[in-house]
Amino acid sequence: MPTRPFDDTAPSAVELERRAYRRRQTTRSVAVSLVSTIVFAALIWLTVVNTPGFERVRQSFFDLDVAIAAWPRVIEGLWVNIQVLAVAVVGVALLGTLLAVLRTLRGPVFFPLRALAAAYTDLFRGLPLIIVLFLVGFGVPGLELFPRNSAQFWGTIALILTYSAYVSEVFRAGIEAVHPSQRLAARSLGLSHGQTMRIVVLPQAVRKVTPALMNDFVAMQKDVGLISVLGVVDAVRAAQIETAQNFNFTPYVLAGLLFVLLALPMIRLTDWYTARLRAREQIGSIV
Numbered sequence: 001m002p003t004r005p006f007d008d009t010a011p012s013a014v015e016l017e018r019r020a021y022r023r024r025q026t027t028r029s030v031a032v033s034l035v036s037t038i039v040f041a042a043l044i045w046l047t048v049v050n051t052p053g054f055e056r057v058r059q060s061f062f063d064l065d066v067a068i069a070a071w072p073r074v075i076e077g078l079w080v081n082i083q084v085l086a087v088a089v090v091g092v093a094l095l096g097t098l099l100a101v102l103r104t105l106r107g108p109v110f111f112p113l114r115a116l117a118a119a120y121t122d123l124f125r126g127l128p129l130i131i132v133l134f135l136v137g138f139g140v141p142g143l144e145l146f147p148r149n150s151a152q153f154w155g156t157i158a159l160i161l162t163y164s165a166y167v168s169e170v171f172r173a174g175i176e177a178v179h180p181s182q183r184l185a186a187r188s189l190g191l192s193h194g195q196t197m198r199i200v201v202l203p204q205a206v207r208k209v210t211p212a213l214m215n216d217f218v219a220m221q222k223d224v225g226l227i228s229v230l231g232v233v234d235a236v237r238a239a240q241i242e243t244a245q246n247f248n249f250t251p252y253v254l255a256g257l258l259f260v261l262l263a264l265p266m267i268r269l270t271d272w273y274t275a276r277l278r279a280r281e282q283i284g285s286i287v
Helices: 013-049 054-061 064-103 108-126 129-142 151-177 180-188 193-230 235-246 250-281
Strands: none
Touching: 054 250, 064 108, 064 151, 064 193, 064 235, 064 250, 108 151, 129 151, 129 193, 151 193, 180 193, 193 235, 193 250, 235 250
16 A cells, blocks of 8 residues: 655644644734723713814814815815826926935936935025925916916826935935846846936835835825925815805815825835845744
8 A cells, every 4th residue: 555645834732733823812802902992982982072162163174064064175186196296206206216326326427416416406405495485486487487377287297306306315225225236137138228228227226115115105195285384276275265154174184184095005015015024034034
């Protein structure tokens, strides 16, 4: 009678016990977390509800009837924010990559380009976004050098100028994190500097800094609401109009919740991707 071959991939009894113990610990941790969260939320809710001015705040900020009435105008304004965000993301990716490449150029002949890129990033990382919006939205059209454009257009340009400075530094950190041997190997194979950057360096750099880029995208999703200072009827300005009509701040809360819902998928995706990278880097290091 033939013997059954030994399966060296099957877990041992000790490993099975360890897995069962981990499952029990995970279940216990989840239960404790759930109970503690419920207790904490209940305590916070009871504390807020029993404050003297709760009813007045509820009527001013959380009036359901006012929120329903403001919904059509605010959601229409949110669509404007989404359009601006979509265009700004493409512009920031292109300009940020260009600035990062310019700052990593080697050789004295490229010093003017490096200095210009460094000055750009220093300037727009130091300027508050709202000031850039005023300068670009009201100052640049006043020069009459360009055809007349909408406030939405200039708001998009201001976002691109500001966030390109941040993203370029993230890209530059990723480029410089790629080991020099990668460049040397690519050049030894006959690739030009541009081909080396495009085929070898940039793909690795983007993979290294993807979590940071995703966080910048989440921040831009939030800051896109600042274009309302230029008069763009986005979600924030629509909420302001509704608030002025009803003398109630609920439309602002509604706009804020919509921005949170807009950013939430990217926030969760960022957390998942960061945890995935961390788990991949720690494979074999946990005893």
